[in-house]
Amino acid sequence: MVSASKRKISSIIARMIIDLGLIDECKKDYMNLKVIAQKLGYLIQKVGGLNMGLKFVWLTRGPYSRGLQNYYYKIQELVSKASVDDSFNEQELMAIARVEEMLNNVREIVGGLNTEVLEAVASLIMLCTDVYPPPEDPVNELVIRKKMPRDIIAKILEVVKSYGFCLQH
């Protein structure tokens, strides 16, 4: 995993929100922005391989990092301007591209990308990799917890598998 400066956290997450077309979702409700920021923060470390020093715990709404709370305000500022001035290095750009590619694949296969879908993606990966004891059937675990349709979560599972996660399921 490549280390990245904590200073960049807000810019990286805001950039992904803008690129993925999640601005309206964030504007609809400030709570959505917080959930989206948490899930993208988790994915940029886990899928993007960019270590931003964030520690995530497992809660009912999936992965959550207390450290990320301090960046919500800045992320909101950047998202409301719909632009991120920061320049990114090659590793940061590659990490962003990998997460965005995966989420665009999820969007295509489930027919949309919103806060709930993002929550399901991040939660599925966390269930498969960081939660103890790991569930035998992470799809079922999420169906029960998130009350989302099984077929949607099963489709998400296929996408995350193609990125090397949850391969045993």
Next chain:
Amino acid sequence: MADTNVTKRIYDEVHGYIGLTDVELEVINSEVFQRLRFIKQLAAAWYVYPGATHTRFNHSLGAMYLMGLIAQKLFELGYVHSAEDIQLLRLAALLHDVGHTPFSHAIESYYKNALGLDHEELTKIVILGSSIRDVLDYYGYDPKTIVAIISGHYREPLYNQLLSSEVDVDRMDYLIRDALHTGVTYGIIDMQRLISVIVVDGDGNLSVLDKGLDALENFYLARLHMYRAVYYHKTVVGYEHLLAKIYELLCQYFEDSLLPKSLNDIKRLVSDGDIAMWHDDWLTGYIIQKYRDRSTPELLRELIRAFLFRKGYKVLIDLSKFSDKPLSEDDGDIKLLRSVEVNLKSLLNDSDVSLFVDDIKIVDEDPHTMPRIIVGGKQSMPLTSIENTIISRLPKRYHVKRLYVLSRSFDKARSLIQVS
């Protein structure tokens, strides 16, 4: 914990008699756990509040006791799955602070900055690498499960919340215990009421019944007062800051197995069992020894003298204030303090001047962690969306922004800033 399982009782100054099971007693009797008797809960707060000499040992027992009360209640309601889980949760609460460094958070910052390790990481290393693991294994409790609950990675999110959330057993115990020992009476919470109104909502979140809002408001207000009056008291912070500097210099100048400088050093300390001596009393003795040794670098001796004889850092400028926003990197107050710091450092000894900045969260408005309120016995709502509560009117954050100067240079520093 059912009375039939209790093999011994221990008297606690907050909760009264606490019953212990076999496994709990054996964990407590281990050398690694006994270490907590020598780590003060509030590091150097006894410099301000002489009664604040209670330890992590008392607090760990208290957290375990509260966990038992709440877990039993949630077991009866069907949210904690088995009696064995109650024991697991009690063990997790008992062990949640077993990785604390000497002088708790004062020294922890060294390991955070140098190695990226906080006390939760250290706790994991201690549980999995010490005799505690053998005790847990012997009684059939999976050490990894306990580590998972403590680190917030357990599969059942409710269990993670019980130990780490806005209203968890850790906070409940330390607030009431610290208030008692410091004498800060406005830090006291209505613990019994709070426990009686804790439930679980339909999504599995730890929640509070609306009839318990008063107790919850009191909890938030107590916490706010304790932050200002104790945890971030100007003098307390000054002495903890001083201890951190002393420890850093000790690590820089000396070699000792009790001054671990790498992850491997820490793992060795744990596996050798020497960690049992890694506590406040050892460190105090060590710095006295170094102070008496004339070959110790003079700067270190001066800082130790300042600590031992209460001539530590004093606040020269305090620009702390409440806010609803996180502390900005471009904060004007901090820029001002930094410029004064640079000026003073050029005129005084570098180590005599120190800036302290922190951004403390008072009300958590995060959908992941915000307490939920069960309204009218049915609907679960985030706390801050309840109109009729003063919590939503509290400031969200407290920005601590202070410039400290060592006592010996304080008058000079004050006259210098008055001139400029």
